[in-house]
Amino acid sequence: MPNRYEFQIEDNRGRLDKLLAEQINDLSRSKIKDLIQSQQVLVNGKSSKVSYHVQAGDHILVTVPALKALNVVPENIPLDIVYEDQDVIVVNKPQGMVVHPSAGHPDQTLVNALLYHTKDLASSPEGFRPGIVHRIDKDTSGLLMIAKNGPARISLERQLARKSNKRQYLAIVHGNFNEDSGLIDAPIGRDHYHRKKMAIVENGKNAVTHFTVLEQFKGYSLLSCQLETGRTHQIRVHLAYIGHPVAGDPLYGPHHTLQGQGQFLHAQTLGFTQPTTGEQLEFKVAVPPIFRKRLTELRETQ
Structure with a gap:
């Protein structure tokens, strides 16, 4: 299942990517940029640009697609x-x-x-x-x-x-x-x-x-x-x-x-x-x- 983050902005907050990096600890700035560019970040129901300046009253919805399961396999690596x-x-x-x-x-x-x-x-x-x-x-x-x-x-x-x-x-x-x-x-x-x-x-x-x-x-x-x-x-x-x-x-x-x-x-x-x-x-x-x-x-x- 994807993760979703939702924010209601109460004041002017600067660039969209910077705001989200401050608010979502689990995501890097580059990952947030990728999400914005792939239209996984909606501002007031519409896709936006990385450089968009967030305004008071904006509603932001971030959808993070579920990660593909890691295929963990045994490997013959020496252990101490x-x-x-x-x-x-x-x-x-x-x-x-x-x-x-x-x-x-x-x-x-x-x-x-x-x-x-x-x-x-x-x-x-x-x-x-x-x-x-x-x-x-x-x-x-x-x-x-x-x-x-x-x-x-x-x-x-x-x-x-x-x-x-x-x-x-x-x-x-x-x-x-x-x-x-x-x-x-x-x-x-x-x-x-x-x-x-x-x-x-x-x-x-x-x-x-x-x-x-x-x-x-x-x-x-x-x-x-x-x-x-x-x-x-x-x-x-x-x-x-x-x-x-x-x-x-x-x-x-x-x-x-x-x-x-x-x-x-x-x-x-x-x-x-x-x-x-x-x-x-x-x-x-x-x-x-x-x-x-x-x-x-x-x-x-x-």
Whole structure:
């Protein structure tokens, strides 16, 4: 079924495409432009131009056609499996791998690899993310827990909601600190001006990150970050917000930064309660080679 968005405009609001980008968080500016040009956006019952300036009293109806179902297939992609039992798989995801298929990444994802590894993955309402209960960004490396059945999915999702599991990251960030540790409590939502970015926004979702300074170098620091919540890009947004963006971050960091394969952010430690036995499990994995190499170089410049 298509999605529909309806707006009654009370004042003059500028360009049609810009207004819709501000109002509909799920759609990019380019997608909105495509919808307007394909006459899926009606202003007062008629198709309009992208550059139309919205007026007070306008009625806008946006129809987003239903996406074609993604055909998720097993692919023989190597996996670094840290732990597996009848309920859960713990995987060490490499940098550069997307967690689940999407319109922009239909294959070569962690889910494609998992489907080749096992037929036992918890179903998902969307169909394209079996077993997935949480995600890390494409260019963030490290640990993910995967549910192999329905009860395990429910248990792991409840642990995430109750903040009872452990998710600790290592990050190389720009700048140095006067304090040894800190807490960032700032709500996160979609950036109003850049649709691919998240930002600190007044009406965003509650987001809390704890950090500890482990080492300091010339112009950079190594942090341990503990997630209390799990918002999209949370650590990257929060650290940029306090003036210490993650090194190598192409979205939230400066152009002059450490050279690597994306942001220097690694999900090092993951802890949770085993869904059936109640056993407390905790896993820890080393940073990838490029992360370790840059750390060594920073230490040598001291």
